[in-house]
Amino acid sequence: MLRTPGSLFRQAVTPRLNPDVSAIIATGNKSQRFTRNLDDSDWTNSILPSPRSGWADTSFTDDFTNVNSALLREDDPGESAASSLLSDFLSAFLKHSSSAVFDLLEDYHNLCLDKVEVLQKVVQRAGASSRTAGVRWILQQESSTWRLMTSLYRYLQSEKLVVEQLFQRDAVIRQGQLVVDWLESIAKDQIGDFSDNIEFYAKNVCWENTLHALKLRRRGSVGLSIPLVTELDPDAPLRQQRPLANLDREDDTRLLKNLLTLIRAAGMTLEAQRLCKRCGQAWRAATLEGWKLYHDPNMTSGLGRLTPVEGNPNRRIWKLCCWSLSEEVRLKTYLLPVCESWEDCVWAYFRVLVDSLVEQEVTSSVLLKRLITSIIITTSNIIIINSNTIFINSLMEEFSDWLSSSKPLPSHLLRFMTHLVLFYSSLGIALKEEVCVAVLQSYITLLIEEQQSELIASYTSQLPTALAVQRYASYLEGVSQTEQQRRALHLAADAGLDVAAVTQLVVEAVRERDGPEFTPHTHTLETNTTQDDQKKIDVIDWLLFESAHRAEALKQSNAIMRRFLAVQKHEAAKAVFSKLPADSVKEVQRQWAGLQPDTPLPAEDLNAIREHRCIQAYLEAHEAFSDWFSHSSSAPQKPVPASQAKFTERVANEMRENEYQVECTAWRGRLQVLVDEVKERVYQVLLFADGWMINTPEVRGEVSERSLQMALLRSLCVPRLSFLLLSVLTSSSRHQEALQLADVLAAANNHLHQVFSKEDLRRFLQKIRESSLMLLDCGLDALGYT
Numbered sequence: 101m102l103r104t105p106g107s108l109f110r111q112a113v114t115p116r117l118n119p120d121v122s123a124i125i126a127t128g129n130k131s132q133r134f135t136r137n138l139d140d141s142d143w144t145n146s147i148l149p150s151p152r153s154g155w156a157d158t159s160f161t162d163d164f165t166n167v168n169s170a171l172l173r174e175d176d177p178g179e180s181a182a183s184s185l186l187s188d189f190l191s192a193f194l195k196h197s198s199s200a201v202f203d204l205l206e207d208y209h210n211l212c213l214d215k216v217e218v219l220q221k222v223v224q225r226a227g228a229s230s231r232t233a234g235v236r237w238i239l240q241q242e243s244s245t246w247r248l249m250t251s252l253y254r255y256l257q258s259e260k261l262v263v264e265q266l267f268q269r270d271a272v273i274r275q276g277q278l279v280v281d282w283l284e285s286i287a288k289d290q291i292g293d294f295s296d297n298i299e300f301y302a303k304n305v306c307w308e309n310t311l312h313a314l315k316l317r318r319r320g321s322v323g324l325s326i327p328l329v330t331e332l333d334p335d336a337p338l339r340q341q342r343p344l345a346n347l348d349r350e351d352d353t354r355l356l357k358n359l360l361t362l363i364r365a366a367g368m369t370l371e372a373q374r375l376c377k378r379c380g381q382a383w384r385a386a387t388l389e390g391w392k393l394y395h396d397p398n399m400t401s402g403l404g405r406l407t408p409v410e411g412n413p414n415r416r417i418w419k420l421c422c423w424s425l426s427e428e429v430r431l432k433t434y435l436l437p438v439c440e441s442w443e444d445c446v447w448a449y450f451r452v453l454v455d456s457l458v459e460q461e462v463t464s465s466v467l468l469k470r471l472i473t474s475i476i477i478t479t480s481n482i483i484i485i486n487s488n489t490i491f492i493n494s495l496m497e498e499f500s501d502w503l504s505s506s507k508p509l510p511s512h513l514l515r516f517m518t519h520l521v522l523f524y525s526s527l528g529i530a531l532k533e534e535v536c537v538a539v540l541q542s543y544i545t546l547l548i549e550e551q552q553s554e555l556i557a558s559y560t561s562q563l564p565t566a567l568a569v570q571r572y573a574s575y576l577e578g579v580s581q582t583e584q585q586r587r588a589l590h591l592a593a594d595a596g597l598d599v600a601a602v603t604q605l606v607v608e609a610v611r612e613r614d615g616p617e618f619t620p621h622t623h624t625l626e627t628n629t630t631q632d633d634q635k636k637i638d639v640i641d642w643l644l645f646e647s648a649h650r651a652e653a654l655k656q657s658n659a660i661m662r663r664f665l666a667v668q669k670h671e672a673a674k675a676v677f678s679k680l681p682a683d684s685v686k687e688v689q690r691q692w693a694g695l696q697p698d699t700p701l702p703a704e705d706l707n708a709i710r711e712h713r714c715i716q717a718y719l720e721a722h723e724a725f726s727d728w729f730s731h732s733s734s735a736p737q738k739p740v741p742a743s744q745a746k747f748t749e750r751v752a753n754e755m756r757e758n759e760y761q762v763e764c765t766a767w768r769g770r771l772q773v774l775v776d777e778v779k780e781r782v783y784q785v786l787l788f789a790d791g792w793m794i795n796t797p798e799v800r801g802e803v804s805e806r807s808l809q810m811a812l813l814r815s816l817c818v819p820r821l822s823f824l825l826l827s828v829l830t831s832s833s834r835h836q837e838a839l840q841l842a843d844v845l846a847a848a849n850n851h852l853h854q855v856f857s858k859e860d861l862r863r864f865l866q867k868i869r870e871s872s873l874m875l876l877d878c879g880l881d882a883l884g885y886t
Contacts (some may be wrong), residue, residue, distance in 0.1 A: 205250040212243035248475035260395035284448040288365040309345035390418035496535040518543040557591040573605035610639040721781035729776040736763040782825040835871035
């Protein structure tokens with residue numbers, strides 16, 4: 101006797117109704133209370149009829165004190181226990197591969213159950229608040245949820261297993277299949293090498309004669325008396341209600357008859373598919389795959405490696421399409437009307453009998469899925485949603501509503517939602533990406549607030565790649581301790597995040613925190629290093645943990661120093677420069693040589709190295725000027741002799757005067773050395789090979805922000821250094837060398853005069869004129885020659 105869907109449901113569910121599941125189903129009528137309770141200040145109290153309800157075990161064990169002593173010392177043992185599940189769940193998630201999802205669910209169940217047992221004993225022994233008891237109750241419901249999901253999905257993930265179990269317990273279907281196998285084996289013996297002897301007009305090309313006729317009509321070569329199809333997709337004859345060419349229709353009729361013969365002969369589906377491909381109808385061969393029962397061996401194998409999924413996950417849709425096509429009177433019919441013998445008719449009836457029983461069983465399992473879907477809890481309800489897209493979309497909408505609530509969700513609920521989403525993703529179920537992202541984002545925010553630094557990278561890596569990089573970079577902006585930074589990058593690498601992209605984004609975010617505008621000032625009021633400046637200096641550390649990021653460190657440090665130099669914050673620029681290891685340039689070259697030994701560095705890296713050296717030359721020149729200025733401002737003080745001094749005092753005055761003269765001589769000697777140093781360093785900038793702050797090789801067509809900043813910095817720093825050197829030379833009475841500086845700036849090959857504004861040139865020439873006058877006063881010509 102055939103089983104009804106109701107009896108099948110009772111048979112499948114009743115053995116699984118253990119006390120945990122019964123408790124879950126009993127809470128199903130509370131689903132409407134959650135929205136109200138979510139806004140309550142004490143949500144755990146609002147869902148409990150009695151904090152101590154459901155306790156059966158009141159005994160204590162000897163090892164209780166050792167296990168729970170830490171919890172007893174906590175102000176809120178319930179929250180402490182729930183918080184520890186954050187790391188426990190991640191450990192379980194990372195321990196199991198994507199193919200061991202049911203082992204993962206079992207671990208989730210056990211983790212929650214362990215906390216339930218601990219909290220129950222804590223409450224019994226120490227007497228805890230109703231909030232702690234509420235947490236215990238919530239974790240108990242969650243534990244039951246994971247257990248139910250494990251049981252359900254093991255059963256519902258394979259049509260193949262459902263049918264295998266049907267054959268094991270149902271004698272009728274086994275006997276029917278035996279008759280089918282017997283009849284098919286007889287037919288197979290009779291046809292022999294049937295498929296090798298089939299001939300068709302069309303070979304390799306589907307509906308070759310119709311195609312030829314359509315080509316002739318397109319060229320206008322010949323008219324067609326019969327209106328044939330104008331398109332050649334498989335559905336064209338039925339959709340357009342137009343025929344194929346006569347020879348193609350004959351081929352199709354013969355093909356369909358032969359296909360039925362092959363399927364009739366012990367289910368020679370592979371032979372039938374090869375025949376379809378020989379006739380150019382690969383699409384028809386593909387349709388013969390649709391009958392196979394779906395089975396995902398990864399759900400039950402527990403192996404560490406993935407194995408291919410079997411069958412058709414949309415087999416019900418395929419069946420419905422086949423049924424619809426069988427009712428189409430315009431299509432060829434091949435079943436009872438073409439049965440030519442008694443054996444054919446018996447085969448048809450028994451084949452339909454077996455298929456009907458199989459479909460009833462598979463359909464009843466789908467009904468089971470839909471019935472189970474009604475079981476929901478969150479805080480007071482359990483969420484169990486099957487792989488049916490409609491129900492999962494409804495769940496995602498519910499999640500979205502919860503996340504948009506003005507009140508923050510409890511940490512237990514966010515953890516549960518996150519791992520439920522990850523579970524469905526591991527099954528390959530299509531979810532609403534925006535909701536999944538929102539759930540993960542909320543959970544990551546919770547982990548950051550709870551300072552669960554060891555967990556953040558793993559969950560961030562579950563986000564879409566670009567968003568994961570952005571989210572983790574945003575988190576790293578708040579990590580300041582060196583060891584914490586190093587650990588955070590290590591965790592990111594273990595989680596599979598793009599560490600290079602993350603660190604680059606962190607640096608760029610901090611670097612452009614004041615805005616992307618490059619705003620130089622020729623008269624900056626504040627040149628001291630501020631707190632914000634220090635953050636920009638320190639952010640380079642993110643790129644120095646791994647030598648592989650050294651090229652990016654060069655580029656980012658250059659960008660930061662460009663901004664500092666533009667506003668004359670030289671000390672801040674020096675601090676950035678000193679962050680980079682001295683061997684940075686060699687390290688970049690060494691790494692590239694290891695990758696492409698016969699290829700020069702890319703233009704981007706060459707220009708970064710060149711810019712780094714340009715900035716180095718400028719900082720050294722400015723440092724030399726600072727040393728000169730500091731020394732020139734600290735001239736020895738001439739001693740003041742005492743009036744009416746006695747002999748001993750006069751002797752002391754003479755000694756102080758002699759010491760002063762010695763100091764002055766040494767000071768003047770040192771000053772001239774520093775003048776030479778300033779001159780040398782400034783000329784290294786002015787005569788920098790191929791031009792200071794100019795890309796070489798020049799990237800054609802490049803008009804990037806970087807190139808514009810470099811050009812602007814060149815127009816600021818070259819005149820600035822020129823005036824500094826001029827002031828040093830004139831204050832040291834080295835006027836002839838000042839005139840030589842003018843020659844260097846005016847040289848056509850240097851193009852240095854082009855970066856001066858008209859006002860700067862006027863001022864510079866005025867000072868050169870003053871030096872010429874000083875030379876004339878010394879008896880020399882205007883250029884300093886005798």
